[in-house]
Amino acid sequence: MSKNILLINPWIHDFAAYDLWLKPLGLLYLGGLLRQNGHQVHFIDCLDPYHPVMLREGHKQPQRHTYGRGKFFRQVIPKPDSLKMIPKNYCRYGITPEIFRQELNKHQDTDIFLVTSMMTYWYPGVFEAIKIIKEVLPKIPIVLGGKYATLCYEHAVKYSGADFVISGAGEKQILNLLQDVSGEKISFMPDEEKLDSYPYPAFDLIRKIDQLPITTSRGCPYRCSYCCSYILNKKFLRRDPINVADEIEYWHNKFGVKKALLTTAHSYTATQSLVDGPAAKDFRRGRAAAANIAPSTTGAAIATTLTIPSLKGKFDGISIRVPSICGSLIDVTAVLKKKVTVEQVNKAFEDASKNPLWKGIVMVSKDQLVSTDILGTTYSAIVEPEFTKVIDGDLVKVIAWYDNEYGYSCRLVEMVEKM
Numbered sequence: 001m002s003k004n005i006l007l008i009n010p011w012i013h014d015f016a017a018y019d020l021w022l023k024p025l026g027l028l029y030l031g032g033l034l035r036q037n038g039h040q041v042h043f044i045d046c047l048d049p050y051h052p053v054m055l056r057e058g059h060k061q062p063q064r065h066t067y068g069r070g071k072f073f074r075q076v077i078p079k080p081d082s083l084k085m086i087p088k089n090y091c092r093y094g095i096t097p098e099i100f101r102q103e104l105n106k107h108q109d110t111d112i113f114l115v116t117s118m119m120t121y122w123y124p125g126v127f128e129a130i131k132i133i134k135e136v137l138p139k140i141p142i143v144l145g146g147k148y149a150t151l152c153y154e155h156a157v158k159y160s161g162a163d164f165v166i167s168g169a170g171e172k173q174i175l176n177l178l179q180d181v182s183g184e185k186i187s188f189m190p191d192e193e194k195l196d197s198y199p200y201p202a203f204d205l206i207r208k209i210d211q212l213p214i215t216t217s218r219g220c221p222y223r224c225s226y227c228c229s230y231i232l233n234k235k236f237l238r239r240d241p242i243n244v245a246d247e248i249e250y251w252h253n254k255f256g257v258k259k260a261l262l263t264t265a266h267s268y269t270a271t272q273s274l275v276d277g278p279a280a281k282d283f284r285r286g287r288a289a290a291a292n293i294a295p296s297t298t299g300a301a302i303a304t305t306l307t308i309p310s311l312k313g314k315f316d317g318i319s320i321r322v323p324s325i326c327g328s329l330i331d332v333t334a335v336l337k338k339k340v341t342v343e344q345v346n347k348a349f350e351d352a353s354k355n356p357l358w359k360g361i362v363m364v365s366k367d368q369l370v371s372t373d374i375l376g377t378t379y380s381a382i383v384e385p386e387f388t389k390v391i392d393g394d395l396v397k398v399i400a401w402y403d404n405e406y407g408y409s410c411r412l413v414e415m416v417e418k419m
């Protein structure tokens with residue numbers, strides 16, 4: 001049976017921290033592998049520089065720069081005794097412990113926590129995360145891995161508070177642990193000698209992707225005496241450059257839209273007339289709204305290209321005003337840059353519906369809906385997977401429902417809260 005696994009990227013406690021393309025790559029590799037084995041994977045990033053609740057609570061957006069580098073949120077915290085003599089602020093970098101607690105409370109059904117660790121001297125941030133997990137969800141086992149856990153294994157076992165500590169590459173060990181602890185059968189195990197046999201990392205779990213790390217090799221062919229590379233990875237492994245290029249292309253395109261058209265079957269609105277009459281801008285909008293199907297323009301196409309400038313000149317659409325008072329259906333037909341299947345398209349929407357970025361906005365319907373069923377829904381797109389069509393691999397049609405009044409209002413409220 002599949003398990004709910006919560007990945008945690010803990011805080012940094014330090015005098016300074018700057019995001020030079022820092023990503024918990026090993027943890028996200030584990031996420032991809034666990035998914036491949038049928039498990040549900042979720043993610044809390046304590047370092048998340050875009051966490052919406054931090055902004056909502058009035059914390060200043062950390063300064064971020066092109067290509068994903070920049071500052072983190074931070075709070076000044078007491079220095080450990082051994083660092084008291086240093087005349088600088090000591091900080092927790094990332095979200096507040098209160099928000100971390102709130103995030104944990106959303107995952108009461110978690111079966112196991114996987115906590116990573118980076119620089120060895122950042123361990124106080126790891127310990128704080130584990131302590132809070134134990135307070136909020138005390139019965140759920142915690143596995144600690146990563147660089148600190150590998151390089152300072154005995155220290156981590158003795159002081160971290162984790163139930164299990166993993167040293168070295170975690171892939172095989174985690175799957176074996178799940179098998180031992182909960183009888184989870186391993187359905188897919190990559191070849192440890194072949195980096196190309198690993199599933200891609202679960203990068204979709206990151207709230208906002210502005211750069212991604214791509215693995216080309218693990219370990220190092222040299223043995224500099226001061227370096228821990230050999231301890232972290234005993235062998236030097238390289239990927240096939242063609243597979244690396246494929247992965248770069250995959251993340252760059254992730255289906256990539258060449259061009260697209262939308263048609264929205266849109267309920268009538270206050271911009272239309274109740275009975276036939278003159279309308280200066282759009283003659284059809286002057287016709288009796290509740291008695292006609294009236295083709296018209298849509299602001300959604302313009303709004304989309306403003307939001308995603310790369311679609312400018314490649315995306316347009318129309319609306320068809322229909323005689324229902326609320327509840328609309330969008331129909332998007334797109335030509336993609338790569339070939340896909342219906343299953344892949346629907347899986348992308350399934351994944352999006354679980355991605356924190358789209359959670360509560362995109363949903364995949366399990367029911368056979370009609371327009372009155374979606375009145376009052378807070379989602380902006382309830383995708384009907386049954387109607388996803390793919391012609392010759394790259395011509396795709398997708399339809400999705402939305403409450404054109406309430407869904408819009410919900411997004412507006414969220415935006416106002418952010419501002």
Ligand code: SF4
Pocket residue numbers: 220221222223224227228229230
């Ligand atoms: S310092 Fe470490 S990673 Fe760099 S060349 Fe030496 S062994 Fe390799």
